Amino acid sequence: xxxxxxxxxxxxxxxxxxxxxxxxxxxxxxxxxxxxxxxxxxxxxxxxxxxxxxxxxxxxxxxxxxxxxxxxxxxxxxxxxxxxxxxxxxxxxxxxxxxxxxxxxxxxxxxxxxxxxxxxxxxxxxxxxxxxxxxxxxxxxxxxxxxxxxxxxxxxxxxxxxxxxxxxxxxxxxxxxxxxxxxxxxxxxxxxxxxxxxxxxxxxxxxxxxxxxxxxxxxxxxxxxxxxxxxxxxxxxxxxxxxxxxxxxxxxxxxxxxxxxxxxxxxxxxxxxxxxxxxxxxxxxxxxxxxxxxxxxxxxxxxxxxxxxxxxxxxxxxxxxxxxxxxxxxxxxxxxxxxxxxxxxxxxxxxxxxxxxxxxxxxxxxxxxxxxxxxxxxxxxxxxxxxxxxxxxxxxxxxxxxxxxxxxxxxxxxxxxxxxxxxxxxxxxxxxxxxxxxxxxxxxxxxxxxxx
Amino acid sequence: xxxxxxxxxxxxxxxxxxxxxxxxxxxxxxxxxxxxxxxxxxxxxxxxxxxxxxxxxxxxxxxxxxxxxxxxxxxxxxxxxxxxxxxxxxxxxxxxxxxxxxxxxxxxxxxxxxxxxxxxxxxxxxxxxxxxxxxxxxxxxxxxxxxxxxxxxxxxxxxxxxxxxxxxxxxxxxxxxxxxxxxxxxxxxxxxxxxxxxxxxxxxxxxxxxxxxxxxxxxxxxxxxxxxxxxxxxxxxxxxxxxxxxxxxxxxxxxxxxxxxxxxxxxxxxxxxxxxxxxxxxxxxxxxxxxxxxxxxxxxxxxxxxxxxxxxxxxxxxxxxxxxxxxxxxxxxxxxxxxxxxxxxxxxxxxxxxxxxxxxxxxxxxxxxxxxxxxxxxxxxxxxxxxxxxxxxxxxxxxxxxxxxxxxxxxxxxxxxxxxxxxxxxxxxxxxxxxxxxxxxxxxxxxxxxxxxxxxxxxxxxxxx
Ligand code: SF4
Numbered sequence: 001x002x003x004x005x006x007x008x009x010x011x012x013x014x015x016x017x018x019x020x021x022x023x024x025x026x027x028x029x030x031x032x033x034x035x036x037x038x039x040x041x042x043x044x045x046x047x048x049x050x051x052x053x054x055x056x057x058x059x060x061x062x063x064x065x066x067x068x069x070x071x072x073x074x075x076x077x078x079x080x081x082x083x084x085x086x087x088x089x090x091x092x093x094x095x096x097x098x099x100x101x102x103x104x105x106x107x108x109x110x111x112x113x114x115x116x117x118x119x120x121x122x123x124x125x126x127x128x129x130x131x132x133x134x135x136x137x138x139x140x141x142x143x144x145x146x147x148x149x150x151x152x153x154x155x156x157x158x159x160x161x162x163x164x165x166x167x168x169x170x171x172x173x174x175x176x177x178x179x180x181x182x183x184x185x186x187x188x189x190x191x192x193x194x195x196x197x198x199x200x201x202x203x204x205x206x207x208x209x210x211x212x213x214x215x216x217x218x219x220x221x222x223x224x225x226x227x228x229x230x231x232x233x234x235x236x237x238x239x240x241x242x243x244x245x246x247x248x249x250x251x252x253x254x255x256x257x258x259x260x261x262x263x264x265x266x267x268x269x270x271x272x273x274x275x276x277x278x279x280x281x282x283x284x285x286x287x288x289x290x291x292x293x294x295x296x297x298x299x300x301x302x303x304x305x306x307x308x309x310x311x312x313x314x315x316x317x318x319x320x321x322x323x324x325x326x327x328x329x330x331x332x333x334x335x336x337x338x339x340x341x342x343x344x345x346x347x348x349x350x351x352x353x354x355x356x357x358x359x360x361x362x363x364x365x366x367x368x369x370x371x372x373x374x375x376x377x378x379x380x381x382x383x384x385x386x387x388x389x390x391x392x393x394x395x396x397x398x399x400x401x402x403x404x405x406x407x408x409x410x411x412x413x414x415x416x417x418x419x420x421x422x423x424x425x426x427x428x429x430x431x432x433x434x435x436x437x438x439x440x441x442x443x444x445x446x447x448x449x450x451x452x
Numbered sequence: 453x454x455x456x457x458x459x460x461x462x463x464x465x466x467x468x469x470x471x472x473x474x475x476x477x478x479x480x481x482x483x484x485x486x487x488x489x490x491x492x493x494x495x496x497x498x499x500x501x502x503x504x505x506x507x508x509x510x511x512x513x514x515x516x517x518x519x520x521x522x523x524x525x526x527x528x529x530x531x532x533x534x535x536x537x538x539x540x541x542x543x544x545x546x547x548x549x550x551x552x553x554x555x556x557x558x559x560x561x562x563x564x565x566x567x568x569x570x571x572x573x574x575x576x577x578x579x580x581x582x583x584x585x586x587x588x589x590x591x592x593x594x595x596x597x598x599x600x601x602x603x604x605x606x607x608x609x610x611x612x613x614x615x616x617x618x619x620x621x622x623x624x625x626x627x628x629x630x631x632x633x634x635x636x637x638x639x640x641x642x643x644x645x646x647x648x649x650x651x652x653x654x655x656x657x658x659x660x661x662x663x664x665x666x667x668x669x670x671x672x673x674x675x676x677x678x679x680x681x682x683x684x685x686x687x688x689x690x691x692x693x694x695x696x697x698x699x700x701x702x703x704x705x706x707x708x709x710x711x712x713x714x715x716x717x718x719x720x721x722x723x724x725x726x727x728x729x730x731x732x733x734x735x736x737x738x739x740x741x742x743x744x745x746x747x748x749x750x751x752x753x754x755x756x757x758x759x760x761x762x763x764x765x766x767x768x769x770x771x772x773x774x775x776x777x778x779x780x781x782x783x784x785x786x787x788x789x790x791x792x793x794x795x796x797x798x799x800x801x802x803x804x805x806x807x808x809x810x811x812x813x814x815x816x817x818x819x820x821x822x823x824x825x826x827x828x829x830x831x832x833x834x835x836x837x838x839x840x841x842x843x844x845x846x847x848x849x850x851x852x853x854x855x856x857x858x859x860x861x862x863x864x865x866x867x868x869x870x871x872x873x874x875x876x877x878x879x880x881x882x883x884x885x886x887x888x889x890x891x892x893x894x895x896x897x898x899x900x901x902x903x904x905x906x907x908x909x910x911x912x913x914x915x916x917x
Contacts, residue, residue, distance in 0.1 A: 006541040006542055007538050007541060007542065029518060029520050030494055030516070030518040031518065031534070031538065032515075032516070032517045032518045032531045032532070032534040032535035032538065033489060033515045033516075033517065033518075033534060033535030033536065033537065033538030033539045033542075034515070034518075034538055034542075035497075035513050035514065035515050035516070035542075036494055036498070036516065036518065037498065038494050038495075038498060039494070039495045039498045039499065040493050040494055040495020040496070040498070041495070042495060043495050043498075043499070058463075061554075062471060062554050062587075062588040062589035063464060063467050063469060063470070063471055063588070063589075063592075063792075064470055064471025064472075064473075064474060064496065064499070064500075064554075064588045065471075065495075065499075065588075066464065066467055067467040067469065067470045067471065068470070068499035068500070068502070068503060069499070070466060070467065070840070085465055085466055085821075086465075086466055086467065087463055087464070087465055088463070088464045088467060089462065089463065089464075090463075090464040090467075091589050092589055093587070093589055093590060095589075096558055096589060103462050106462040107462040107463045109462075110462055110463050111463060125554075126492070126493055126496075126553070126554055126555040126558070127554045127555060127558045127589070129524075130524065130555065130558045130559060131558065158493040158519050158520055158521055158523070158524045158555055159520075159521050160520070160521075161494060375511060375513050375664070376542050376543075376664060379662065379664070393502070394502050394505060394506055395498070395501050395502050395505050395511075395512070397505070397509075398505055398508075398509050398510050398511045398512075399511040401509075401658075402510075402511060402656070402658065402662050403662055404658070404660075443658060445660075
């Protein structure tokens with residue numbers, strides 16, 4: 001086992017793949033003072049719900065929370081764009097002392113008067129949880145008054161980490177989709193869970209599914225809206241891309257509405273093909289399966305040579321992966337394999353035990369696996385493992401660059417799709433653009449010690 | 453749109469400011485060997501790190517006491533102390549800043565006492581820990597910044613023998629700006645202490661080996677000696693006496709304090725140099741006068757183009773103030789000057805605009821919904837401020853000249869130079885060229901529509917677009 005820097009409490013969260021299977025500690029609170037990369041409950045809830053395009057997203061809390069999450073993710077819409085605003089009650093000292101409920105209901109009134117939204121998500125933040133504002137009651141009263149749907153999101157920052165926020169978002173979505181009367185099932189239709197349409201991914205996948213004869217009933221939550229989500233329970237199958245945020249919703253929908261779910265991944269050629277087959281298999285329609293095979297064959301033929309050409313540049317390169325969820329980490333190991341790169345360090349912010357098991361099975365001996373890492377650990381292990389490339393979020397980018405390592409953003413800060421075959425090409429191209437950039441050739445010592 | 457909705461106090465629609473601890477982080481990044489921890493829940497520090505890292509493209513490590521439910525109910529003292537332990541172990545800092553978040557303040561954590569106890573328990577009585585109370589709901593990032601600077605000075609400054617150096621209090625300007633101020637001081641052969649100084653720490657050259665805490669920043673020993681300085685120049689006129697770090701040094705130690713605006717534009721830079729020469733009795737070197745001449749030349753070259761500009765300026769009050777003055781002296785009339793925070797800006801700007809017949813909206817505690825509505829109403833055609841103004845471009849077609857903090861949708865926020873005579877000319881060129889870009893981009897179409905079509909809407913204008 002690798003020793004974590006100087007903080008022994010971190011040791012159980014770090015392991016090295018070896019003969020003996022080690023169990024990694026995860027799903028625990030961050031250790032104080034460790035510069036965790038994790039966000040909070042509110043942030044988890046906001047990122048999941050924000051892509052709902054015709055909703056007013058109202059943050060009940062102080063201004064910072066709303067400021068830092070304005071238009072978060074930059075997800076795309078085909079219609080409404082109310083979701084791109086960040087509304088806040090901007091609580092002040094006075095409200096903290098006397099309570100913020102009256103301000104919240106006035107805020108709702110004002111937004112209704114200005115925009116007439118059908119749907120509100122009202123998020124609670126740290127201090128709302130402490131001062132005890134009754135979000136539920138205010139939302140209910142306002143909903144009755146205006147005859148619209150207003151859903152409180154219980155996302156006080158301190159009640160857990162980002163995963164708790166995902167659950168809070170799923171609870172809110174469940175309230176939204178539960179119909180008064182059960183809806184009739186639509187044949188051969190799926191709900192696509194866990195795609196936030198950051199750069200048109202939900203559209204790409206919908207095109208694939210349409211081609212093989214599956215209709216997409218609703219997407220959670222990329223380019224979704226009030227009406228499409230209200231129809232969700234008419235879907236006959238749930239397919240789930242981002243497991244971290246959506247497993248809870250998928251199991252609930254299975255229990256409450258008897259909609260089964262499949263885990264899919266559209267990251268990389270291998271996973272995309274597997275997922276399309278899995279979906280066609282589920283519906284048990286030979287014609288659909290044949291169409292899926294046709295699509296796979298056609299796209300593979302078009303994509304493989306491009307990937308192979310890139311692959312030729314990546315000989316002997318090693319990658320470090322530090323992403324939010326476990327399932328994405330798993331997909332990335334496979335996707336790197338497709339382009340001929342070995343993953344030598346892998347970690348997540350919120351991975352679960354079964355995901356770490358899968359990761360452990362997939363990686364080579366000597367790979368460092370870690371949960372809830374921090375910059376100091378990333379620096380140490382990337383250097384030690386000789387990584388040439390880091391996949392991470394915006395905060396990690398400068399660290400990689402300062403260490404002279406290539407970098408890929410797999411989260412918010414990209415404007416090209418990474419899903420499906422087009423995504424596989426984009427991924428290889430992005431890896432190429434950073435790993436094979438000429439700039440690295442000029443980072444050498446010149447004019448004495450410690451120069452760049 | 454009816455006025456009441458526009459100036460609502462119950463909803464902030466698209467914030468034009470951030471919270472106090474965010475501002476509190478920045479000064480610590482400009483102090484030698486300093487590390488910061490935020491006492492509160494994990495999310496606050498992660499957001500702020502992301503925002504700051506995006507702007508500067510530098511690693512920005514900020515600890516969190518990661519308060520959870522238990523800490524919230526029973527008090528977070530143990531968490532904070534453990535956090536301090538871990539920060540000391542991993543980062544080996546020379547100073548630790550402790551900021552509070554909304555959560556810690558709401559549950560009534562006394563960070564001052566906790567950190568005192570901690571130092572006693574660990575036998576670290578002499579180790580500097582600067583506790584700053586920064587409730588997110590207590591003010592904007594601007595107040596957080598000022599308070600952190602003041603608290604750092606309060607903690608470190610000691611009565612000292614008088615010496616030759618000048619104190620310069622630096623507001624939230626770019627590392628490139630700070631380097632330019634240093635260059636001017638060097639030209640005048642003035643010894644100084646800049647506080648805080650992020651010019652190196654948040655714009656690091658790529659050097660090896662990598663260090664967890666960046667080198668650079670104001671030296672602790674220099675801050676200790678600030679009370680012995682000849683004078684303090686505070687680059688800022690919008691802080692209240694209570695907020696002003698320079699005022700603190702003058703009250704406590706009798707160091708005379710001169711407040712001048714951020715030196716952008718000819719008048720503001722003149723004021724800075726006047727203060728410098730008045731205090732030090734140095735002459736302004738010819739080379740600097742030449743730079744002044746070049747700025748004047750630049751202003752003359754551009755004045756006609758600039759006369760078409762109707763600007764909306766927004767952001768931190770200090771920057772808005774200087775930019776408004778700069779716009780005025782160049783004939784770019786500011787139709788909206790807005791800040792998410794203090795109304796001191798209104799008091800300062802109102803007299804400047806009294807002489808003009810045109811209407812100007814000076815907005816404090818503003819959000820972008822208000823700024824947008826006012827910009828449209830008053831016909832703004834160029835926006836000057838942080839990246840958040842991109843919505844003015846996206847929704848209203850008003851081009852944005854980026855300056856200030858945060859710039860997160862373009863690279864190089866840390867390298868933008870806008871102060872001094874040379875920096876002002878560079879800033880002005882950015883503005884003028886944006887106005888020219890708009891003009892060149894649209895004049896063919898607008899002339900065609902105006903004069904050729906004689907009032908009819910064109911079906912197709914062929915290659916004219
Ligand atoms: S407003 Fe308060 S809770 Fe929100 S990010 Fe700022 S300190 Fe944290």
